[in-house]
Amino acid sequence: MTANFPRIEAETDARILDSLQSVALDAGGALDRRIQPGLYDRLDWLDLTRSQLWPDTPLAIAAVRQGSDALWLPIRDDGHRHGRALASWYTLAFAPLFTPHTGPDTRAELLGEAARRLRKRFATINLWPLEPADAAALQRAFAANGWLARDQFEAAHWVAHTQGLDFDAYWERRASKLRNTVRRRAKKSAVETRVHDRFDAQAWSAYEAIYAASWKPAEGSMAFLRALAEQESAAGTLRLGLAWREGRPVAAQFWTVENGTATIHKLAHLESEREHSPGTLLSEAMFRHVLDHDRPDLISYGNGNEPYKAEWMDERRVRHRLQLFNLRSLTGLSRAATKAWRSALAKRPLFR
Structure with missing residues (x-):
């Protein structure tokens, strides 16, 4: 005869x-590199984001624990x-942070408790x-706990398998077309490429000089990128590529490779x-180096739908933005109504 023992529910603590x-x-190492496989799911990434980009902005991090399972929503x-x-323009994927092996049902419960706790602090929240x-x-989780949740497309995301x-x-x-372009450019342009697996101050100075003189807008925080490069160099994940022509650096790329993903x-x-297409030639060198030496299962080309990414990648994925409105707050209700009104107005024809 099998005894039926009552199920003991773990108490939930939310702060x-x-x-x-x-x-x-609170995490006790659960958000360290040795535990979390993803770069953006770690405390050191959040530390860099906080210290370099938002040093003076107050934080409100929902922390929910149920037994040995826990969640942090920064x-x-x-x-x-x-x-x-x-998060920032450098964050390619933001997510709730869980202790390893937290099951899907428990994750949903922890998220629901976080949604309830955050109602006391915020009228609206944007996650992306x-x-x-x-x-x-x-x-x-938020829709079931007093929030109106509007999901929308945020960015394309290209990957190669x-x-x-x-x-x-x-x-x-x-x-x-791509292979022929690389072959022609390699014959026509004398470009030397180098891939650094460790941080090098001179190479980084060249990277900064190229970026400053490129077609791209001014970088949001080159100090953040340098700190990230130094951090990932120490961990052995940095891959910094430079292309040189006639003795001067002309193209640069910043990669990381870890846990099967480049x-x-x-x-x-x-x-x-x-x-002279130095960027294309450097891309060929970077892909060659990483695929032959690191053998990743997946290569991510970051967020953005630039046409050249499709030539190198296999699959277009998407990232989302979630706009959350606290329906138990007058401010949240007002902002939700304003958002709905603007959306309806944008869809309304100018003339009838």
Whole structure:
């Protein structure tokens, strides 16, 4: 005869933490590199984002614990009862942070408790850029706990599936247009490429000079990128590529490679060198180096739908933005109504 023991429910503890130091104490190593495989899911990434980009902005981090399972949802408080993800233009994927092995049902419960706790602090919250699955989970949890959740497209995200492929096998799958372009440019332009697996101050200075003289707008925080490069160099994940022509640097790319994924974070070339295609030639060198030496299963080309990415990648994915309105707050209701009115007005024809 089998005895039926009553199920003991773990008590749920929910708080709002105002510093990453408090998160570190609460997490007890659960958000460290050795535990979290994703760059954006770690405390050191949040530390860089906080210290370099939003040093003076208050934080409101929902921390929920149920037994050995826990969740942290890092929010920055922009004032006027509005919160935003503790993220930036450098963050390619924002997500709720869980302890390892937290099951889907428990995740949903923890998210629901976070949504209830955040009602006391915010009238509106914007979360981005979210993977579709994370956006859906957050939308369900917040919508079930007093929030209006509006999900919308935020950005395209291109990836290449490279499991088991060296560079030659990968290159064979690319369109002939790209392969022919690289072959012609390599014959016509004498470009030397170098890939640094460790931080090098001179190489980084060249990277900054290229970016400053490129077609791209002024970088938001070159100090953030340098700190990230130094951090990832120490961890062995940095891949910094430079292309040189006639003795001067003309193109640069900043990658990281870790846990089977290679990520292209930032790239630039001198606009004056466009006819020599140094960016394309450097891309070929970077893909060759990473595929032959690191053998990743996936290569991510960051967020953005630039046409050239499709030539190198296999699949277009998407990132989402979630706009949350607290329906138990007059401010939240007012902002939700204003958003709905503007949306309706935008769809209304000018003339009838």
